[in-house]
Amino acid sequence: MTSIITGDIINSRNVDTNIWMSLLKKTFQEIGASPKTWEIFRGDSFQVEIEQPEHALFFTIKLKAILKQIKNLDVRIGIGIGEKTENYKRITEGNGEAFTFSGKAFDTLVKKQNLAVLTNDEKFNTLMNTSLALALLIMDNWTKNSAEFTVKYLNNKGTTQKILAKELNISESSASERRKRAGLDEIMQFEKIYRTMVTHKKINGCYSL
Numbered sequence: 001m002t003s004i005i006t007g008d009i010i011n012s013r014n015v016d017t018n019i020w021m022s023l024l025k026k027t028f029q030e031i032g033a034s035p036k037t038w039e040i041f042r043g044d045s046f047q048v049e050i051e052q053p054e055h056a057l058f059f060t061i062k063l064k065a066i067l068k069q070i071k072n073l074d075v076r077i078g079i080g081i082g083e084k085t086e087n088y089k090r091i092t093e094g095n096g097e098a099f100t101f102s103g104k105a106f107d108t109l110v111k112k113q114n115l116a117v118l119t120n121d122e123k124f125n126t127l128m129n130t131s132l133a134l135a136l137l138i139m140d141n142w143t144k145n146s147a148e149f150t151v152k153y154l155n156n157k158g159t160t161q162k163i164l165a166k167e168l169n170i171s172e173s174s175a176s177e178r179r180k181r182a183g184l185d186e187i188m189q190f191e192k193i194y195r196t197m198v199t200h201k202k203i204n205g206c207y208s209l
Contacts, residue, residue, distance in 0.1 A: 001202055003053035003081045004094070004102040005046075005060065009067065010074040010114070012044035020070055027063055035090040047091045047102070053081045054198040057191050060115060062154045064139060068147035074140065078106030079117040081198065114140060124197065124207035131190055138183035146182040149175065153184060 009020065021040075028038040028048055038048040050056040060077050067073045080102025085095045101118040109116030109129060113136055117128045142150065152164055165175035179185070201207045 001053060001082060002084050002098050003050045003056040003079055004084070004091075004098045005048040005050065005056065005077055005079055006102045006106040007046055007048075007075055007077040008042075009044040010076060011072045015070060015073055017043075020067060020073055023066055023070075027066055031059070035092070037091060039090060039092050041092060047094075049084075049091055049094075054195045054202070056081070056198075057117075057194045058154070061139070061187065061191060062151065064115070065142065065147045065150040065154065068142045069144055069151065071144060074114065076106070076110045076114045077116075078102050078104070078110050079115075080105055081117065081119045119201075119207070121201075121207050124201075128194060128197075131193075135183075135187055135190055138187065142182060145178055149178040150182050150184060153179070 009024075012020070024040065024046070028034065028040075028046070031037055031048060031050065034040075038046065040046045048059075050059050056079050060079065063077070064075050067075050080098045080100065082097030082101050084098045088094045097120065101120075105116045105118035109118065113129070113133050115132050115136060117132070118125055149164070149168065152168060153159075156164065161175050161179070162172055165172045168175065170178075197207045
């Protein structure tokens with residue numbers, strides 16, 4: 001079982017490509033090599049494989065925060081979880097239910113919200129996408145400061161808030177306020193639930209907690 005992410009950049013034409021493309025590629029290169037693991041096509045569309053699907057939501061939250069550090073930018077993402085075939089050299093030529101679910105999530109569910117997930121379990125899909133809709137009420141409205149703090153936090157999860165404040169050159173009280181406004185504790189709690197359910201699925205064949 002794997003996860004395939006299909007997405008595109010919101011408002012990419014209104015921002016100089018040189019500003020965001022290097023960030024996008026750097027984020028993808030941390031996952032693996034192109035074009036087998038990730039590929040950018042049609043200018044601002046992309047596919048990425050996260051081989052351990054329990055990590056897919058963390059990756060998408062981080063990617064969203066990275067891009068929202070740039071004014072007016074955001075991202076649409078459909079996550080598909082399932083099996084895949086192995087006989088492809090480019091991810092955009094891949095096949096299997098993970099690819100099918102990812103494409104369907106992007107083409108249908110993402111019309112309603114900017115981030116959605118699809119699997120072969122309807123109860124899981126309903127729970128996750130309802131929860132995502134609520135989480136996006138916060139994430140879609142991240143300011144540059146909220147996004148910047150979120151990226152710093154996600155890259156240094158074991159670091160204290162005092163150190164994060166120092167690295168951002170802000171006071172601890174300001175760091176605490178940014179964390180609160182970003183809804184980071186609640187979003188990461190939801191990410192933990194997602195991770196637990198997907199891990200349970202891999203081990204036991206169902207998404208029940």
